[in-house]
Amino acid sequence: MFENLSDKLERAFKLVKGKGKITEINVAETLKEVRRALLEADVNYKVAKQFTDTVKEKALGQQVLTAVSPGQLMVKVVRDELALLMGSSASEVNLQGQPAVLLMAGLQGSGKTTLSAKLANYVKQKKGRNPLLVACDVYRPAAIDQLKTLGEQLEVEVYSEEGVKDPVAIARHAVDHAKKQGCQVVIVDTAGRLAIDEEMMHEISALKGALQPTEILFVVDAMTGQDAVNTASVFNEKLDFDGVVLTKMDGDTRGGAALSIKAVVNKPIKFIGTGEKPDALDVFHPERMADRILGMGDIVSLVEKAQEQIDEKEAAALQKKIAKNKFDFNDFLSQLQQIKKMGNIKDLVGMIPGVGKQIKDMDIDNDSFKGIEAIIRSMTPEERNNPSLLAGNRRKRLASGSGTDIQQVNKLIKQFEDMRKMMKSFSSGKAQRMMQQMQRTRR
Amino acid sequence: MALFGLFKKESKQQLDKGLSATRENLFSRVARAVVGKSKVDEEVLDSLEEILLSSDVGVPTTLRIIERLQERVSRDKFVGTTELNRLLKEEVAGLMADSGNGQEDGTMPMPYVILVVGVNGTGKTTTIGKLAYRFSKEGRTVLLGAADTFRAAAVDQLKIWGERTGVPVVHQGMGADPASVAFDTVKSGVAQGSEVIIIDTAGRLHNKANLMDELAKIRRVIGKVIPEAPHEVLLVLDASTGQNALEQARQFISATEVNALALTKLDGTAKGGVVIGISDQFKVPVHYIGVGEKMEDLQVFHAADFVDALFAEPGKSMTNK
Numbered sequence: 001m002f003e004n005l006s007d008k009l010e011r012a013f014k015l016v017k018g019k020g021k022i023t024e025i026n027v028a029e030t031l032k033e034v035r036r037a038l039l040e041a042d043v044n045y046k047v048a049k050q051f052t053d054t055v056k057e058k059a060l061g062q063q064v065l066t067a068v069s070p071g072q073l074m075v076k077v078v079r080d081e082l083a084l085l086m087g088s089s090a091s092e093v094n095l096q097g098q099p100a101v102l103l104m105a106g107l108q109g110s111g112k113t114t115l116s117a118k119l120a121n122y123v124k125q126k127k128g129r130n131p132l133l134v135a136c137d138v139y140r141p142a143a144i145d146q147l148k149t150l151g152e153q154l155e156v157e158v159y160s161e162e163g164v165k166d167p168v169a170i171a172r173h174a175v176d177h178a179k180k181q182g183c184q185v186v187i188v189d190t191a192g193r194l195a196i197d198e199e200m201m202h203e204i205s206a207l208k209g210a211l212q213p214t215e216i217l218f219v220v221d222a223m224t225g226q227d228a229v230n231t232a233s234v235f236n237e238k239l240d241f242d243g244v245v246l247t248k249m250d251g252d253t254r255g256g257a258a259l260s261i262k263a264v265v266n267k268p269i270k271f272i273g274t275g276e277k278p279d280a281l282d283v284f285h286p287e288r289m290a291d292r293i294l295g296m297g298d299i300v301s302l303v304e305k306a307q308e309q310i311d312e313k314e315a316a317a318l319q320k321k322i323a324k325n326k327f328d329f330n331d332f333l334s335q336l337q338q339i340k341k342m343g344n345i346k347d348l349v350g351m352i353p354g355v356g357k358q359i360k361d362m363d364i365d366n367d368s369f370k371g372i373e374a375i376i377r378s379m380t381p382e383e384r385n386n387p388s389l390l391a392g393n394r395r396k397r398l399a400s401g402s403g404t405d406i407q408q409v410n411k412l413i414k415q416f417e418d419m420r421k422m423m424k425s426f427s428s429g430k431a432q433r434m435m436q437q438m439q440r441t442r443r
Numbered sequence: 444m445a446l447f448g449l450f451k452k453e454s455k456q457q458l459d460k461g462l463s464a465t466r467e468n469l470f471s472r473v474a475r476a477v478v479g480k481s482k483v484d485e486e487v488l489d490s491l492e493e494i495l496l497s498s499d500v501g502v503p504t505t506l507r508i509i510e511r512l513q514e515r516v517s518r519d520k521f522v523g524t525t526e527l528n529r530l531l532k533e534e535v536a537g538l539m540a541d542s543g544n545g546q547e548d549g550t551m552p553m554p555y556v557i558l559v560v561g562v563n564g565t566g567k568t569t570t571i572g573k574l575a576y577r578f579s580k581e582g583r584t585v586l587l588g589a590a591d592t593f594r595a596a597a598v599d600q601l602k603i604w605g606e607r608t609g610v611p612v613v614h615q616g617m618g619a620d621p622a623s624v625a626f627d628t629v630k631s632g633v634a635q636g637s638e639v640i641i642i643d644t645a646g647r648l649h650n651k652a653n654l655m656d657e658l659a660k661i662r663r664v665i666g667k668v669i670p671e672a673p674h675e676v677l678l679v680l681d682a683s684t685g686q687n688a689l690e691q692a693r694q695f696i697s698a699t700e701v702n703a704l705a706l707t708k709l710d711g712t713a714k715g716g717v718v719i720g721i722s723d724q725f726k727v728p729v730h731y732i733g734v735g736e737k738m739e740d741l742q743v744f745h746a747a748d749f750v751d752a753l754f755a756e757p758g759k760s761m762t763n764k
Contacts, residue, residue, distance in 0.1 A: 194708070248563060
């Protein structure tokens, strides 16, 4: 089964954890595991080697002599180095300029057009500015239509010129158009190109020259392998881009390409694409990413997401119920509604520290909610309040009432009970202890 | 600046050099690794390991290849470095059996239904355009089905390929039920007597259970028209994808019984080495490789050529054939 980088590192650290002190030999063993884990996560070979060399130097330094627990210290050293490699703080996209011009660049299929639309949505919804999308992919069939369709959905104007094959001219005209129309941010979608295609690389340089963009964003698929470093360095040589966007982060890729690119071109990763919907765009937080890679969970993102969607009063009331172990099907249903608003459930649960691993193989998908909702809605108010009423006959009624079958009803009730148990353990201070431990390792 | 605290100045330069070195000919690197040596030793195997890993071959497959080489070295007692290249090629090609491509020997059932699947942005629609061109050039009648009803303008994109290659496209517009489009396509293909039916699907990440279920449904629905169809479920993989491609293969195979692979974008600097592990682990052959954006830039896969290209300068030997 698929193993995450965090699992691997966890295992690697176990090798150290068992031993009383760090020696050259047991560090070497651990680092071999770390290096292998990084390679399996698609971190570039050279970058992984450099990384483990640095970690080794630090681990064998004098801090080791004063270490209470070698395992914890190794976790800290690796995490610190990882965070350092990912960059030290989140960096926003620069929207200054009249208008600000954002130029997209990247390989075919990296997700430039989708990202352009997401950026337009971000600029409009979160920054309150008026964006203009520009269709400069004049090669791929229907690329312009794609951008137009997305523009329509978002109610963002799309500038295109039918039949014109000169992206530089289109982009120039678009900027003029933006000035006239009072659009503050111009987002230029371009064709995908290979780093070794000189003609196409020349074209994107020309676009840069003509537009003097505020930001050039290098768009890269998070699933990219060893080649990420080559492509990123060539694009950087030609364009000296300002930032990187990692797309398709909602997949199960370990995203080692992020580490490699950062190490080789030293440009900040500004955004991550996390889904196909227009709002599936997150600002990149290097330290969160490092934590996520190490399996510490992306709790900050989770809290932020939750805050955007959840009514605080309701949440406080729920907290009390959970503490008293009185969580019932009404709460469950309203939780479902809220979670659905927040996005992909598996992603959300995966952000909780310590839970990620157990939940990984569980089959949770958003559509499976339909059946669950139907079953809960088939319950009487008493049943919802007091799930222990749900005996065999009632379950049969629920199955026929909701158009499901008895197995599904049983499964739901079982899941509900498991969930209650899990919540109980979380509220019983186990979670707090876990957090404290995490805090310690961080220091 | 904080970042390159990690790499000292000199080592940063070394790193840069090292990275450009991955673009060099692999054999020249092997040759360099063995300079002054007449037999294969640990050091040579170490540098081989590095070379394979930096081509996305992946840790387990690389170790397997190295182990097998080691075995042969110890068995044959003395393996000269000149023989190493040959051995290496043999080992890699051995992992990737040449595909028994049904259409080549004329045993293709009629209509031959191909369902094309993959994650977002691997080049499914482009590959279909190229396949349509290829089959029509062979004088076969082709029908395309636009079952990617999700991504903006995907239907238009396929229609343009249809126009370019003179092949009709069955479509119901955006937002239509993809299974219904697939059903219609196969039905009308049967009615028209089409020889090859190719169905495009929306790109989907393999960890989205509901989207994978949708794909399984499309497959089932096709089987309702012709029980043994789809004859080919073609998983399109991007050569620049790293180890995640293995997971893609695993999930798509379990959802749709993938029985053929296409490896795209091999005209770039990416080597697509991960496909060795996929082919070996899942016993699914690579049928096609994409080497450019033009209609004719699709080749039938041959393991030996691929191995050559894997070890050659990128973008050269695959395209200059």
